[in-house]
Amino acid sequence: MSIPTRTAVRTELFGPARRATTIGLLLLISLIAFEAMGVGTAMPAIVADLGAVSQYAWPFVAFMASAVIGTVFGGRWCDVAGPRIPLVVAPALFGSGLVVAGTAGGMGQLLVGRFLQGLGAGVLGVAVYVLVAAVYPQHVRPAVFGLVSSAWVLPALIGPPVSGIVTERLSWHWVFLGLVPVVLLAVALVLPACRRLGPPDPAHATPPARRGFALASVGAAVGVSTLSWASQQTGALAGVVAAAAVVLLVPSMHRLLPVGVFRARPGVPTLVAARGLLAGTFFTVNSYLPLMLAGTHRWSLTTAGIPLLVGSLGWSASSAWQGRHPDLARHRLLRAGFGLLATGTAGMLLVAPAWGTPWLAVPLWAVAGVGMGLGFSSVAYLLLAQSGPGEVGFHSAAAQLSDQLTTATMIAAGGGLLAMFGSAASALPILVAVLTAMAVLGVLIAGRTAGERP
Incomplete structure (x- = not known):
């Protein structure tokens, strides 16, 4: 197979045939990222204004x-009906959530708005991957995923300060309402590609119904959100609630994930497990690194x-770099990625204790x-390459759930350790050691994800 030039x-990405689709996808990802980064910054002002700091x-x-x-449900919907309708409905839900939250005068309305935003973001996260599988040739997908990763960077850099300025100079309401025009523009750009997709191919069999699917999804939602709540609390109650959430999650995830995820069965099950290990390690350290530096080492x-x-x-x-090298075997890149993540995470053992060297956090987290x-x-890339017709939505949803579950569990575990030991200097080295072991496990199982040839 010849290797495509840059x-x-x-041209495949930004030529006349796909330019609008590519830009629309990037806008959809960026607006969710801006909202995610901005709301956290504005939330203290929001709850204070609504008189609900305790909530x-x-x-x-x-x-x-x-x-x-x-x-x-987004995964199931996309597998049964294709991504064209979800890609319009999901932004509509997200945009309506922005309007409801942005006009909220009380906590009840704000929660309704946040619920609609989450529903839209969940469906959209899956539908984007299904659209990539339907629209972009396999040799272009590494570059697509490089762009998707980059779409999170600008919001990560400017989202918090912009949100802070908007909240202080205008109102927190505009942190939500200011994104509505971007939603409309993104949908307008993606809509032509959705129309060209047409209805699902009738030659492809409808994915089989999954027994207990609806109940398991509710159990997973309650479990993950309960873990999220517990991670923001301290004390013995938070630990009990987190443990109960894990008990609820186990049977739910058994229904919602491919068979063999917890045994690292070769192929898609290991890919779903790898997504959880990557996210759980990186985002948990990301959550506690400011506490590590500010609480233990007195950084601002x-x-x-x-x-x-x-x-x-x-x-x-690195995501942009891999996009320019579609000839490289992705399971080897995955192993290298886990190795670098393990190195950066393990190095935090030299930062987290009171005797640690805080400036090492900068180069280590770059690694x-x-x-x-x-x-x-x-x-x-590998997940799409190994998913057959009618499976892309389910597998993409499973990977996203693995991400959400592992991250929520590990952040909650960190909160439990802080409550137990009473100080970041004592608790966080233990958490870092566990996270390092997770990244090392990823190195060991990465070879089980091989299933494609570039």
Whole structure:
């Protein structure tokens, strides 16, 4: 097979046939990223204005619960009907959630808006991958996933400060309402591609019904959102609630994930497990790194955010690099990505303790970010390459659920350790050691994901 040149790949992405689709997809990803980054910054002002500081965690919980439901049903919907309708309905749900939340005068309306946003974001996260599988040739997909990763970087860099400025100078309402025009533009750009897809091919059999699917999705939503709530609390109650959530999640995920995920069965099951290991490791450290630097080493919050910035830049750079090398075996790139992530995470054992060296967090998290850029893109590519007709939605949803579940579980575990030990300097080294073991496990199982030839 001949290797496409960079010019040829660029033409495939931004030529007349796909330019609008590519830009529309990037806008859809970017608006969800801006919302995710901006709401966290604005939330203290939001709950204070609504007089509901004691309910601070609930807007996040509402989003998480509905995102899980949207992910599960979005996967099924895309497999049965194709991505063309979900790609219009999902942004409509997300946009309506922005309007409802942005005009909220009380906590109840805000929670409804956040629920609609999460539902739309969950469906959209799956539908984007199904559209990539339907529209872009296999040799172009590494570059597509490189662009998707890059679409998260600008929001990560400017989302929090822009949200802060908008909240202070205008109102927190515009953190939501200001994104509505972007939703409309993105849908307008993607709509022509959706029309060209047409209805699903009748030659492809309808995916089989999955017994207990609806009940399992509700159980997963309750479990993941409960873990999300527990991760923001302290004390023994949070630990009990987190443990109960895990008990609820086990049978739910057994229904919602491919058979063999927990045994790292070769192929798609290992890919789904790898997505969870990548996300759970990286995003958990990302969540606790500012506490590590500000709480233990007395860095300012602004300075403590520098490692997060360089991690995002490393992710974007390596994801773009892999997109320019479609000839490389993706399972080998995945192993390299896990290796770099393990190196960056293990190095935090030299940062987390009170005697640690805090400035090491900057280069170490750049290394981890490079690993994520290689690993995440490789999982996405391999998952599409190994999914047959009627499976792309289910497999993409399973990978996204694995991501959500593992991240929520590990962040909640970190909160439990903090409650148990009482200080970041004592608790976080234990958490880092566990996360390092997860990344090393990823290195060991990466070879089981091989199933394609570039």
